Amino acid sequence: MTLTATDQRGAPGPLPEGALRIVALGGIGEIGKNMTVFEYDGRLLIVDCGVLFPEDDSPGVDLILPDFRAIEDRIDDIEALVLTHGHEDHIGAVPFLLRLRPDLPVIGSRFTLALLAAKCKEHRQVPRLQEVKEGEHTRHGAFQCEFFAVNHSIPDALAVAIRTPAGTVLHTGDIKLDQLPLDGRLTDLAGFSRLGDEGVDLALVDSTNAEVPGFVPLERDIGPVLDGVIGKATQRVIVACFASHVHRVQQVLDVAVAHRRRVAFVGRSMVRNMGIAVDLGLIKVPEGLLIDLDEALQLPESKVLLVSTGSQGEPLSALSRMARGDHRQISIRAGDTVVLASSLIPGNETAVFGVVNGLVRLGAQIVHQANAKVHVSGHASAGELLYLYNALRPSNVMPVHGEWRHLRANAALAEATGVPASRTVIAEDGVVVDLIDGIVQIAGRVEIGHVYVDGLSVGDVGESTLSDRLVLGEGGFISITVAIDSATGRAVAPPTVSGRGFSDDPKALDEVVALVESELSRTEVEGITDPHRVAQAVRRVVGRWVAATYRRRPMIIPTVLPV
Template identity: 40%
Template sequence: MMVIEMGKDIIVIDAGMLFPGTDIPGVDFGVPDITYLERNADRIRAILITHGHEDHIGALPYLLSKIDAPVFSSMLTNELILSKLKGSGLLRKARLHVIDPYEPFQIGAFSVEFFRVCHSIPDAMGIALRTPFGIVVHTGDFKIDHTPQDRNATDFSFLSRMGTEGVLLLCSDSTYAEIEGYTPSEAVVGEALSRVISNARGRVVIVTFASLISRIQQIINAGYRNGRKISVIGRSMNNNVKMALKLGYITDPGNVLVPIRESLKLPMNKTILIATGSQGEPTSAISRIANGNHQDISIQEGDTVVLSSSPIPGNETHVAKTIDNLFRRGAEVIYSRIATVHVRGHASKEELKTMLSITNPKYFVPVHGEYRHLKAHAKIAYELRQSESDTFVMENGDVLEITSKEAKVTGTVPSGTRYSDGKTYCGTKSNIFSERRSLSNKGVVSVNIVIDKKHNSLVGPPILSSIGFQNDGEEDESLKSASKMVQSALEEKWLNVLDLEDIEAKIVESISAHLYKETRKRPVVLPSVRTI
């Protein structure tokens, strides 16, 4: 998410979610901290969306539940937003607008114009904002592909005109700023997939992102050329294919797409399945197939499975496990490390140089990537003689102020990530995540004690039980000795001098010390003291 403001007007560009790592247990996704936007809600004139990937639209339900602002996007992106908002109950009040590229419109003090860029999803756009100070260009996610599947290349003719007019600020995609050379064309993947399908002796299962509409079209084309019928597995994949067919982003002139029940009746060497689960998600179609618990599909000897994707950092282990399980079930598995069955949707070094050279910005801010990617992109700019004083590698929350005379970072605003935890959202410093990490790393020992209030005595010995502390069948001598220790302490002194709150604190302290001495483990100790 990027916020651009001038005078009393604020424009928001993109509203994406992120998927947490293992250090944030028990949550599905994170959204931007929008404290600053909530404080300035009356100044927000529009939300501009560059394309329909989750890291650019995923936080819209959260944002629109807090802020009432119109949303502008391309046709395909708008359909993906509609689908997302239906599930959140926000569709009725949302103000969604479909825009066409190269048709300027006014938003407050900004003149806004979308332009085409090539990415791994159709209808991806960059944004040009004309201001009294000059033009701000936000590239969105882009690459240079001279043979894109949808025939919409990144429009360097438009960008050249912007450069001629004078680009005040360029904000450019940095995701693959560390990668030398050029990103290969999507056409390379189409050729590779066609070869795999042609050489396969049995059924072919192709796994990819549900949002890779262009990739799905390539599979349809290859299936038609090889005389195979195609079925789609996975709810999100089915929804996106139906939507793309309806809008014309996918065509099926050979009528190769058939329901799964029909393809199951065909010979194996006449079928292709397109499935979700390219990141090894446990509930995805391919993970269930790999684990042998999919209701319709089981791997057979002679099947070829193609993972037409690359693991997102953090998902490598899940993907590797899926590949291993597919091999165990007899499939031949082809993936991006051994064949060109996937290409990136982001520009590599030489393409980033081209963007900088054509737009020739006065100021430059690398965006969209980890900090090391931003630094790598800045280094590319320096090599092209972009002044270091006019290049800004910014952290989340940094404020860059541009006047007619200079640009400088002048401060920060509240920022960060809030994680979805049921119906609530928590910051990274919330105690709930540290507690969950402790529970998952150390196990839990619960202590149940009942006290006879009238006689101030125990009703039976303390009962200790554990989860994640001992292996099944492992002797529980440490728990038994801990129970005896606590019972003795209660009967000999604690019951006579301490109240219940202090007793619970003493139980935690003494059992933790005892178990560490006995086992060298530090489980979370949860006491429960009741009186009757």
């Protein structure tokens, strides 16, 4: 049966000599914050260092980082950080790792490093970058890396083979196998086959679409669909997609040219990334096609196409503002066309459909993946993963990048191609996997928590703060402030009672004052002068009252001031 370690809690023993250790600090059991640590002979190599975008259970949090505790004490043992591609869930946490080790060598492709450099600039960091291309080899201590071209929803993505005396590991990064990619840069299945001939001891493989049968359609099939939609449009056209999806944007630009529309980019990250893509020659833009938004607004609507961020319903994005009718410059009207040429990331449905409904209400025609083929995924479906396993013929497999449902499906695919179930290992974040004599085994588990970024500060918002936020967000609070004579415990003034997030009714808490006064009489009679005990008594009596009267659970906050 597939190796899993759902109950394993113990710390791992020391790594046997000649063995390779693998620990994911993020990305297994979740989609996001990908980070894998490889250890050989006391030295470390890290692949990717991304962020996770928070969901409802982490209110107020901006980002979630991988938990660096497992490597914090060994920060100088790290030989290098290898980045597979430039998406946020693979590079977003790099600045936070560089705070611990500013001179860490960071290895990646040209576009990946350009995006990272832009990010580091915002953090006022100058990272130590080493650019690599597919086909190249690098050496970082005992770790020898070889890079392979892979196709994904961002240009210039790489898989990395890591050779150590313990064996050869292939980490796919995010991958799909588009057989007619727009830039002609195929996933290097031939290279994987050669590596397979040599012998792959362990493959870490993208699981995101392992549940999806068949094959991802070609990216280039989207072009004609966009052409049909945009060719028919007679008014304003807005296309929203991910700001890093250069090939998607290329197809939009080609359609704009064909229909004599000039193009303006909308949204900070779109403008920035497309600037980088143009500089690096990753996108072909005919002279004079691009204009800025102010210029675009001067032209007839039928002569312009806007390429915008906001495809995930982000509330502050330009597209969301247009949908609410409060964009400063752009008013949507009946007959406009909006294309969402993007995925719908699970968890964003309410936000995205909110934007769609807002735009539809204003009369726009909305084209999205549910009613036209304007998006294809960047991750290999089951059929492609079979090609991958049959090329690599790995001895051991460790599914990565996925929730449990994706990981199990990926393990099953590996097993279907002949990898023994006992050699597939689902190692959720923190599970320590050792490759010893060519066989994977689970060696233990290191503690992995969530590290939250909220505003300027990292790590001070933790589970206790989040749990308070959840309680406050559900029920608000009732605060009761009393000043007592520190000698007698007698209340020196009537209690001050107020609530926020509890009720709109100004009389909702009228009874509480009398209730608290009566409780204070009791504590005084009992000779209780300790402010903490008085506060406890107040909390208890108010909590009971509110549960019985309203069946609600606000936070009850007594403050007792001895004066």
